[in-house]
Amino acid sequence: MITNYKLSTLMDPSSSIYLLIFLILLSGFFSGSETALISLSPANVLTLIRQKKKGAKLVEKLKKNPQRLLITILIGNNLVNIAASVVATHSAEVLFRSKALSVVIGVMTFLILVFGEIVPKTLAQRFNKSISRTVSPFLYFFQLILLPIIVVLEQISHFFITLSGGKEKEKEFTEEEVKAMVDLGHKEGEIETHEKEMIKSIFEYGETTAEEIMTPEKEIEAFDEEINIKEVTHRVLKKTHSRFPVYAKNIDNITGVITLRDILNGIKTKSPSKKIKDLELHKPLIVPLSKPIYKLLKDFQKKRVQIAIVIDEFGSTVGLISVEDILEEIVGEIVDEYDREKAPVKKINSHTLIADGNATLEEIFELKRFRTKIPTHKTISFLVLEKLGRFPREGEKIKVSGVGITVEKKKGNLIQSVKITFRKAKK
Known part of the structure; x- marks a missing residue:
């Protein structure tokens, strides 16, 4: 009654209503602040700082200690809600006596729930970046004022956590949760496409096997050990690689690996008519199809080699894999000093294209389209x-939607290049 008497002397009923509205809005401020700041990811904060947005540094400072931030908001919210309840009860007693007290309690619950919780939290979830920057100066100032109380409450919290049996654990995320966060970051423009692909490649890296990324046996550049040094020198100088498998009779019997440096040194120190088996060959690393590439990378590091021969269950050579192949799985295409950039599709004139056999339709359609x-x-x-x-014959021609496709060059069954001829536009 003393409290009610004091409130009665301090303000009239209309002032009480204005104060009540202000307190409900203040409750919404704290509730919205909590949702906005907690829903803000580290990537969001970093983006705000990079963009030099106003208030970004304060947001980062508040987010560095999430427990202290939560205690600050809870203190503010609880103080405001208690004050709102006292003012509402006083106003009800002054205006309606005790008859409508239960109605006032119901109305207050509804107002705080809608305007103090649901509406501000919904808006904060939707506009978390802008709201976080707006509220951070006020929250930081409020935190400084209440710092002694907040520190005491932090210590009490730590005490009970320790008493309950352990240290506070950082949240651990599953692979699917991280992938979902990456997708969301990419959708919001905070993560570039190449960054997204790289992060996802890291997860897939542990599951990828040699079979999935190896160069197939038909595309391996290897040499028979009976070839003389002079001949192999002419051939390797036209190649884009610096390491080559050497075999006896057929590629299923790999006897070693030779480098460009070995061959050039051989020209200087030995007779050009000597065979490459007379050079010092490096011991080949042989791996099965099912070898995970993360384990293979460790083998490369341990044995200090750059390439490995991939074999099947029968011991036949089925492919070749290099350190570069593994790294490209994570970071994408690597172009070294030996690589020659070659466009997969070349425009000869307005109605003729020459394309590599492994050029995709998408690459071809960038220059000229046809229906398929x-x-x-x-x-x-x-x-x-x-x-x-x-399998087509070399020189064989087909037609697709009136467009002529001619097999220009073949190697075995492999189509190496095709000529695509479009109908000339009628004048």
Whole structure:
């Protein structure tokens, strides 16, 4: 009654209502601040700082100690809600006596729930970046005023956590949660496409095997050990690699690995007519198809080699894999000093293209389009094989939607290049 008497002398009923509205809005301020700041990810904060947004530094400072931030907001929210309840009870007693007290309690619960919780938290979730920057100066100032009380409450919290059996654990995220966060960051423009792909490649790295990224046996540049040094020198100088497998009779019997440096040194120190088996060959690293590439990378480091020969369960050579192949799985295409950039599709004139056999339809369509039901990620070789239902002959021609596709060059069954001829526009 003393409290009510004091409030009665301090303000009239209309002032009480204005104060009540202010306190409900203040409750919404603290509730919204909590949602906005807690929903803000470290990536969001970093983006705000990089963009030099006003208030970003204060947001970062508040987020560095999430427990202290939460205690600050809870103190503010609870003080405001208690004050609102006292003012509402006083106003009800003055205006309606005790008859409508239960109605006032119900109305207050509704007002605090809607305007002090639901509406501000919904808005804060949607506009968390701008709201976080707006509220951070006020929260930081409030935190400084109440710092002694906050520190005491922090110590009490730590005491009970320790008493309950351990240290505070940092939140651990599952692989799927991290991938979801990466997708969200990419959608919001905070993570670049290449960064997203790199992060996802790191997860897939542990599951990828040699079979999935190796160079197939048909594309391996290898030499018979009976070839003389002079001949192999002419051949390697036209290649884009610096390490080559050496075999006896056939590629299933790899006897060693030779480098460009070994060959050039051999020219200086030995007779050009000597065979490459007379040079010092490096012992080949042989791995199975199922070898995980993360384990293979450790083998490369341990044995200090750059390439490995991949074999199947019968001991036959099925492919080759290099350190560069593994690194490209994570960081994307690596171009070294031996790589020659070659466009997969070349425009000869307004109606003729020359394309590599492994050029995708998407790459071809960047220069000129034609209608086909084949997915654009498939290669032009796939389209030819799909149309014919067999391996084509060199020089063989097919037509797709009036467009002529001629197999220009082949190596075995491998289509190396095709010529695509479009109908000339009628004048």
